[in-house]
Amino acid sequence: MSLTKDAPIEIRKSIGKLRSYYQAQVVDDNDIECSKGVIGELVLRSLEPWRAATGYYKMPEETTRAHRNQWFHTGDRAYEDRDGYFWFVDRKKDCIRRRGENISAFEVEQIILTHACVAQVVVFPVSMPEATKKSVLQSCGETISLRQNSN
Numbered sequence: 001m002s003l004t005k006d007a008p009i010e011i012r013k014s015i016g017k018l019r020s021y022y023q024a025q026v027v028d029d030n031d032i033e034c035s036k037g038v039i040g041e042l043v044l045r046s047l048e049p050w051r052a053a054t055g056y057y058k059m060p061e062e063t064t065r066a067h068r069n070q071w072f073h074t075g076d077r078a079y080e081d082r083d084g085y086f087w088f089v090d091r092k093k094d095c096i097r098r099r100g101e102n103i104s105a106f107e108v109e110q111i112i113l114t115h116a117c118v119a120q121v122v123v124f125p126v127s128m129p130e131a132t133k134k135s136v137l138q139s140c141g142e143t144i145s146l147r148q149n150s151n
Contacts, residue, residue, distance in 0.1 A: 001086055015078065015086040021048050026080050031069050034079070039089050039102075042078040043071035077104070096125045 001016035001024075018024050025033045026040040034040040046052035052072065055063030066073050077089040090106040097103070105123040112121045 011085055013087075014081075015088050017084050018086070021051055022046055024080075024086065025071070026078055026086075027071075031071070036080050036082050039077055039079045041092055042074045042076045042086065044074060045071050077102075096123070098125075 001022075002019055003012060003014070003016040007016075023045050025043050026038065027033055027043050028040050031043075044052075056066070066075070075092045077092050077095065078086050079089065080086050090104040094105040095102045096105055096108075108123045109121045112118055112123070
């Protein structure tokens with residue numbers, strides 16, 4: 001993937017467009033290509049074998065797991081826009097599953113970081129007993145209450 005130095009400012013946050021010697025797709029959990037704009041896993045393959053790594057160093061199981069159906073599965077959740085730019089969303093391993101829905105930890109972190117009293121944040125799934133209805137955080141000397149959604 002690459003970007004040119006004269007790319008529009010709004011495009012500079014993308015991963016870029018595909019280089020001519022690679023193929024890329026965004027696929028669902030069944031390795032079926034997603035439509036443009038739909039988030040899935042970014043998979044790559046080189047048209048010139050010497051341009052890509054052949055595997056993970058001393059990790060044959062990880063190499064086998066990542067190379068499926070003749071594609072290298074990056075573990076990155078991304079989407080391709082209508083202009084052919086690829087956009088990173090999150091690491092697949094960092095995705096939180098809630099009631100069958102994938103929630104991007106990265107996107108939640110970005111929203112929390114917009115609060116003036118938050119300097120750093122990390123989002124991860126936790127098991128929460130049904131009786132627990134709220135959590136309280138300390139930040140900037142303030143108490144922030146987080147209410148659990150009833151859905």
